[in-house]
Amino acid sequence: MATTQINTTINGEDYTHEVEPRLLLVHYLREVAGLTGTHVGCETSLCGACTAIVDGQAVKTCTMLAVQADGADITTIEGLAQDGELHPIQEGFWERHGLQCGFCTPGMIVAAHQLLERNPSPTEEEIRHGLEGNFCRCTGYQHIVDAVQYAAEKMQG
Amino acid sequence: MIASSFEYFAPTSVDEALSLLSEHGDDAKILAGGHSLIPAMKLRLAEPAVLIDIQRVEGLKGISESDGKLVIGALATHHELESSDLVNRTLPILAQTAGEIGDVQVRNKGTIGGSLSHADPAADWPATILALDADLKIVGSGGERVVKATDFFEELYTTALEADEILTEIHVSIPDGNTTGTYLKLHQVASGFALTGVAAVLSKSGDVCENIAVGITGVSDVPYRASEVESALAGRALTADNIAAAAEKAADGVDILEDIHASEAYRSNLAKVYTRRAIEGAAS
Ligand SMILES: Cc1cc2nc3c(=O)[nH]c(=O)nc-3n(C[C@H](O)[C@H](O)[C@H](O)COP(=O)(O)OP(=O)(O)OC[C@H]3O[C@@H](n4cnc5c(N)ncnc54)[C@H](O)[C@@H]3O)c2cc1C
Ligand code: FES
Ligand code: FES
Numbered sequence: 001m002a003t004t005q006i007n008t009t010i011n012g013e014d015y016t017h018e019v020e021p022r023l024l025l026v027h028y029l030r031e032v033a034g035l036t037g038t039h040v041g042c043e044t045s046l047c048g049a050c051t052a053i054v055d056g057q058a059v060k061t062c063t064m065l066a067v068q069a070d071g072a073d074i075t076t077i078e079g080l081a082q083d084g085e086l087h088p089i090q091e092g093f094w095e096r097h098g099l100q101c102g103f104c105t106p107g108m109i110v111a112a113h114q115l116l117e118r119n120p121s122p123t124e125e126e127i128r129h130g131l132e133g134n135f136c137r138c139t140g141y142q143h144i145v146d147a148v149q150y151a152a153e154k155m156q157g
Numbered sequence: 158m159i160a161s162s163f164e165y166f167a168p169t170s171v172d173e174a175l176s177l178l179s180e181h182g183d184d185a186k187i188l189a190g191g192h193s194l195i196p197a198m199k200l201r202l203a204e205p206a207v208l209i210d211i212q213r214v215e216g217l218k219g220i221s222e223s224d225g226k227l228v229i230g231a232l233a234t235h236h237e238l239e240s241s242d243l244v245n246r247t248l249p250i251l252a253q254t255a256g257e258i259g260d261v262q263v264r265n266k267g268t269i270g271g272s273l274s275h276a277d278p279a280a281d282w283p284a285t286i287l288a289l290d291a292d293l294k295i296v297g298s299g300g301e302r303v304v305k306a307t308d309f310f311e312e313l314y315t316t317a318l319e320a321d322e323i324l325t326e327i328h329v330s331i332p333d334g335n336t337t338g339t340y341l342k343l344h345q346v347a348s349g350f351a352l353t354g355v356a357a358v359l360s361k362s363g364d365v366c367e368n369i370a371v372g373i374t375g376v377s378d379v380p381y382r383a384s385e386v387e388s389a390l391a392g393r394a395l396t397a398d399n400i401a402a403a404a405e406k407a408a409d410g411v412d413i414l415e416d417i418h419a420s421e422a423y424r425s426n427l428a429k430v431y432t433r434r435a436i437e438g439a440a441s
Contacts (some may be wrong), residue, residue: 022167043158057265063195133260
């Protein structure tokens with residue numbers, strides 16, 4: 001079985017592994033790097049549970065090969081809290097009840113991170129549009145919108 | 158959902174990619190954003206023995222202006238096209254089309270070159286690229302050639318690209334301030350792809366339509382220019398009645414797709430309604 005060496009930086013730490021080219025990035029993150037915060041939902045590019053940030057872009061890591069991420073700087077849900085302090089988006093999900101079962105939450109928060117980076121004070125419609133690639137089967141989305149609004153306000157200071 | 162095994166190459170130049178392509182022949186596939194190919198490989202609908210990942214080829218990236226044309230690298234992502242100031246200033250219909258594709262994550266990764274090469278009958282880019290009369294620059298072991306958008310799409314998932322060729326750039330003439338365009342799409346609710354997508358580009362003098370081009374995707378196996386609509390409207394006043402009468406011809410002479418999402422009759426009706434609305438949008 002031929003393998004390819006990949007080097008990545010994940011949440012500020014350097015990783016080097018030999019991987020099979022067909023290994024999906026989400027499986028690399030979870031099973032090789034041991035970062036199980038990124039979830040596998042549909043595995044068919046639809047639900048967004050597997051979203052991580054690769055070189056500044058939110059991507060569905062079930063639709064990317066680990067070898068495509070060679071040299072990349074990756075941020076997963078585990079990389080958002082700093083020094084034990086929740087990231088404002090995580091805090092928003094806590095304060096505004098943005099989750100029930102929590103399965104979609106890592107992908108939702110990472111996608112919201114991209115949204116607020118591109119548009120720091122989004123309208124409700126812009127939030128819904130910005131999270132269209134992420135499905136939640138529990139909340140009905142309203143509390144997720146509230147959570148992102150909470151975070152936007154907090155991040156604006 | 159694990160793809161079959163394959164050998165992976167990540168060339169950094171077009172020449173290197175081309176020599177890998179000619180070395181591995183039909184066993185090889187180009188990988189761009191991977192958002193059509195990887196899903197197909199996971200389902201084992203595609204089982205290439207060799208994958209040539211072109212995402213590290215700098216020469217295929219970027220969007221620039223040169224000699225009155227917008228030059229779009231095949232690797233420009235949907236998001237780059239949606240958010241580029243240059244695109245929004247010179248050819249806003251391209252940014253509008255990009256914004257209609259998939260969702261944020263898909264737009265971050267998928268490329269215009271990948272979408273055109275893949276030629277999904279429900280993809281968005283083909284409609285707009287046809288309406289803008291784009292030139293597609295292609296390189297292969299035999300050298301370089303330019304194919305007009307109207308000659309590029311041949312059959313379902315089949316384009317003018319040969320197995321040893323790479324689409325490198327898309328060239329679009331930047332129109333004068335008198336030209337306007339609109340892309341309008343009905344999203345298939347589950348997949349987000351176009352049940353019908355219509356791009357209308359026109360120029361007018363006073364009320365009269367001088368030139369008009371209409372590209373339609375999602376309706377047939379192959380995206381097409383609605384030439385009957387164009388000739389019914391060119392040189393005539395852009396009144397609601399004239400637009401509606403011309404739009405009635407949107408599916409004339411076209412072999413219409415029928416699947417679980419829409420019957421032939423429904424798609425044909427959608428083509429007419431979306432053509433009318435797209436022209437009205439472009440004309441207003
Ligand atoms: C969830 C989801 C939703 C989507 N929704 C939409 C939508 O609403 N509308 C829409 O239009 N598309 C949609 N897409 C498809 C998306 O736009 C793809 O990104 C695009 O069709 C293919 O681009 P890519 O760069 O990902 O190509 P890849 O998947 O890497 O390649 C696709 C094909 O093109 C070939 N290829 C790629 N680049 C080149 C090149 N430069 N030269 C020659 N051959 C090349 C490859 O060999 C392969 O056969 C969706 C995809 C997903 C996963
Ligand atoms: S697991 Fe990747 S989109 Fe659902
Ligand atoms: S909280 Fe359960 S899927 Fe979103």
